Amino acid sequence: MCQSVFHNRPDVKVTFSLINRSKQVPLARLVDEGELREQLDHIRSLSLTRGESTWLRGNTFYGKRQMFRPDFMEWFEKLHLPPYFLERVDDQYELTFEGSWPEVMLWEIPALAVLMELRGRAVLNDMKKFEMQVLYARATAKLWEKVERLRDVPGLRIADFGTRRRHSFQWQDWCVQAMTEGLGDRFTGTSNCLIAKNRDLEAIGTNAHELPMVYAALAEDDAALARAPYDVLADWHQEHSGNLRIILPDTYGTAGFLDRAPDWLAGWTGIRIDSGAPEAGAEAAIAWWKARGEDPARKLIIFSDGLDVDKMIELHKRFHERVRVSFGWGTLLTNDFRGLTPDNRLAPFSLVCKAISANGRPTVKLSDNPNKAMGPAAEIERYKRVFCVGDQERREVVV
C-alpha cells in the first residue's frame, strides 16, 4: 500500500490521528506520557535493517518476485518516520502525525501497537510473578482452545491481521506459532512482516480504507468524489494482480459502491467485508458477481471485522460452498485477554489511527456501520448524499 501511495500520490500532505473509540478506557491515566514519548522517539530512530531490506527485496509476495521496485526500496531504506505531536487532553492522548502521505501512513501500526503494549505493561506492573505467569498460562490455554476449534473445521483458512492492536509483540509471535502448529497450511500467513520473516511464513495483506479516504478528500467536486473510490482501485489495478486485487467496498457504503462499480472491478479476485453485518455483505458481493456475469465460486471473500471463532465457523459454514472464503483475524486472535484479570483491565479496546485530512481537507469514512463513521458532520452528510447512502444499521464496535 505504501508503494502504491509512493508512486501515485507521493506529495499529498496528510494528517493521521489516534482515535480511541472506547472512551471508557482512560489511556492517559493508564500510560505514562514520558514512557510513551520514549517509545515514539525510539520508533523514529528505527529504519530498515539490512536483513529486513534484503528480505523485502528478495522475497516473493503473492507469487510475484520483486514486488517492491528499486526506487521504492531505496526510499524506504532511508526512511525514518516523521515527527509526532502528543498532547494529553483530560484522560486521553491527542496523538497526530503530519507530513507526506507515504511517510505518515507508516505510523499507524507502530503507534497503535505501542499504545496497546504500554497499556498492558501498566497493568502487568501491578502483578506479582506467579499471578503474571498464570495470566499468560490462561491466555495460552484460551488461545489454544480457539485453535483447536478452528482446526476441526476442514478447509477453513485464516491469516493473522492482528498486528496493530496486539497485546504485545511477543504475544503476537506466540499466537502465530499456535496457528502454525495447529492449522498448518490452513494458516495462510501474517500481516506482520517481521514475524513472517522470522518464522518463514507468508506476509499477507490487502488495501485499507485510507486509500479511498484520501483520494476522496482530494476530489475537487462531487463528480470527482463519486469517482474517487474507483480511481484508487484503478491505480491499484495497474500495480497488482491476483490475491492483491481485493476490493474493500464499504468505505462509503457497500451497496452503492457495487451498484456503480465499473465492470473491470468484477474481474478482481475478491472482496473484503470489514463492517456491517458480514452475512449481508457477502450476499451482496455474491449477487453482484452473478449480476456481472462472474462465477462466485471462483471468487474470494475475506472477512475481517471483529472476528472470533464462533463467527468464523458460522460464516465458513454458510459460505464455503458458494465462494472461496478466508478470514483476516485481528484483535481477538492477538489480544483476547478478556476475562483474564479480575477487573478485565487487559481487555482489548477500539483504538484506531486514521487519516483525518489530506492537503488540508478533512477525510470522511462512512462504512456499513454508522458507529464506525468519521469526519465532520457536514462532510458526512455530503458524502452520504454523493454516495446515495440511506439508513444504516448501527452495530456495536468491540474492537
Added chain:
Amino acid sequence: MCQSVFHNRPDVKVTFSLINRSKQVPLARLVDEGELREQLDHIRSLSLTRGESTWLRGNTFYGKRQMFRPDFMEWFEKLHLPPYFLERVDDQYELTFEGSWPEVMLWEIPALAVLMELRGRAVLNDMKKFEMQVLYARATAKLWEKVERLRDVPGLRIADFGTRRRHSFQWQDWCVQAMTEGLGDRFTGTSNCLIAKNRDLEAIGTNAHELPMVYAALAEDDAALARAPYDVLADWHQEHSGNLRIILPDTYGTAGFLDRAPDWLAGWTGIRIDSGAPEAGAEAAIAWWKARGEDPARKLIIFSDGLDVDKMIELHKRFHERVRVSFGWGTLLTNDFRGLTPDNRLAPFSLVCKAISANGRPTVKLSDNPNKAMGPAAEIERYKRVFCVGDQERREVVV
C-alpha cells in the same frame, strides 16, 4: 527418619520394593528400560554436595540447631545409594533394593520420582511444541485456581508433601513457588530439602509407616509385635521434640493403637491422619486426647491422605476451632495433570515404594483402609489378631 534408623537399627537388612497399585498403568510399556536404568545408575552416582551438606549441618529444623549429629552427617556425606534390582515382568517393573536399612530407605523418594517423571516424559515426547506449552499453561492455571481457593480460607496451613509422586522436579519447584506467592507464611514448607534450600523455605516432614513396619517385622513374638509400634515412637521420643513428635497411628489400625497407647504418647504434639475416613480419624484423636486429660485445642492434626482442595477446606472448616489443623498436601499438589490430556495419560497414579522385608521377615501394613494393606495373607491375619483389627471400610486409593 534416616538419622533415627541410623542410630537405632543401623544393621537391619531390609528389602524395599516398588509397588504399582494402579495395575491399569502399564509402566514397563510406557517407560523404556534402558532409560530407567540410566536414571537409576545416575542416582547411584550422586552424593551430597558440599553446599547441601553445609545446609543440613548448619540449618535450624523445627527450631532446633544442628538437628543432624556429626556421626550421622559423616556417614551421610560418604553415602552412595546401594544397588538396585530391576526386572520387567509383563507390563510392570519389579524394582527392589536390598541392604542396610538406613541406606536402602533413601531409595524410596528418588525411585518413585524418577519413574513418575520418565512416564511423564514418555507422554510429552509425542507432543508438539505448542501442545506441550498449552499443557503446562493449563496445569499452571489449574494449580493457581487451587491456590486462590486456599488463599481465601483464613488460617489454613499447608505444607508440600508431594516430592515422591510429583510430575517432575521442575513442576514441583513451580508448585512450591505458587504456594509461596499465594499463601505466604500459611505455606509452611516443603518436604523436599533441595527446594527448601534453594527457595529459602522450611524443610518439613514427619515419620512414616516404614518405621513401625520394620520394627514390627523384627518382633520375636506376638507380645513384642504388639509393643513394636510404641517401641519405635519411644526411640523417636528420645531423638525429637515439638513438631517432630507427631504420631502416625494407622499402620495397624488407629483405634486399637490409641486404645493401647502409653500415656506419654498423649503428651506428643499431634497426630497424622493418613488413611481411612479423615473425619473419623480426627474425631478418634480428639476423643483420645480428651480421655487422656489433654486439651485438643493445643494439639495438632496433620491430614495427609490423598488430599485436594475441597477436602482440605472441608476438614479445616470442621476441625480448626477444635484442634490446630495442618495439611501435608502431596500428589494432587505436585502432579494434578488429570484431565489435561485427551486420554488422561498424565494422570497421577498410586505408585509406592515400601519395605517388604526386614532381616528376612516379611513386613505388614494394615492401615485404616484394606485397599492400602500389604504383606503375606497369613501375616496380615496374624497382625489383625494381635492388633485387634476388626472390619474396616474399603476406600478407593486415588494416589
